[in-house]
Amino acid sequence: MILLFLLIDHFKTRVKMSSNRAYYILKFFVFQSRIWQFLRVLINWRCVKLDKDFINLAARSLVWPVCLVGAIENEKHNIMTVAWITQISANPLQLVISIDKSRYTHNMISETGEFMVSILSSEQKEIAAVCGSRSGRNVDKIKQLKIETVPSTVVKVPRLAGCLANMECKVVAQYPAGGRTLFVGEVVAADVGKENLKPMIMYRGKYIG
């Protein structure tokens, strides 16, 4: 800024223009520098936002299976939609699921050490939508959606009829992940649904199967 003043003073004395005119030139420079500052903030904000958008879009480019995760506690059976799930080991066969700490199912799993993974078929989109948006604290989703349950062989949580597959899991480890918990479950028993069922697949926020 001081440099700018000196420059204008020098300019003023050299061309002998009026002080008024020099003042406007100064004002213009100051204004321009403010515009630049504003633009720089705007560009930075836009870049950060674009970076985040790219990161989000890239992560959503991983295809997701769509599952229901079930838990039971004090005879209360609840299910929720989970898409962040993957196998992590073949022998013993283990899965990992990521569940938000605020979810009703979270405490049920961490207290009982058991959960059920029921993989949804492409025809069960309504179930996925309802179980992903409503909390089991207020609604009995299984009754509301008239989902048929089948007794399990090892864990207490029942299996769900009509799914692609059911996997009975026992929790073998829990790890923190921000506001979420990673539950590592060992599959202790399973069944597989009818052969003609096709998997529900999510890709970039849309169902492609």
Added chain:
Amino acid sequence: MILLFLLIDHFKTRVKMSSNRAYYILKFFVFQSRIWQFLRVLINWRCVKLDKDFINLAARSLVWPVCLVGAIENEKHNIMTVAWITQISANPLQLVISIDKSRYTHNMISETGEFMVSILSSEQKEIAAVCGSRSGRNVDKIKQLKIETVPSTVVKVPRLAGCLANMECKVVAQYPAGGRTLFVGEVVAADVGKENLKPMIMYRGKYIG
């Protein structure tokens, strides 16, 4: 067995048959019990095998994305095929990948704390097959497959051209999982490929996309 002897003695005295005949009846019972024992073992083995087959088939009913995980150490860049991957948190955006401890890439990631996830498109099946079956200890897979690399913005590991998306990851946690390690990576930068690309999808051991 003693009960069987007593029974045969009783039978023998009652019907006054020859000792020889009783011996053969006894032998038949013993033989039959051995057959039963053998059958029981066989049935049990078959049931356990069927259970395991069901568990495997159920787990493979989760659709898998197919990715290349890249790492770099001492200027040596290696990639391997990974399908056991999922997002686990949205903010910060984190992924988890499961990698066998014996793999060449495992130590590279655990020592440098960085890796690249390049999601494959449905047209890159040859790359997936080669990078999933050969070790980078013996072959330079990137040279062999003539994969073009692009410089990264945050991590050292380069991005791969022509993929669905590239995610630059920094390791924030490592957890043991049997003979494998779960690497939790925070995505620090990303890019997304051409819009017309479709994801490679694995379902029950086959490519369906």
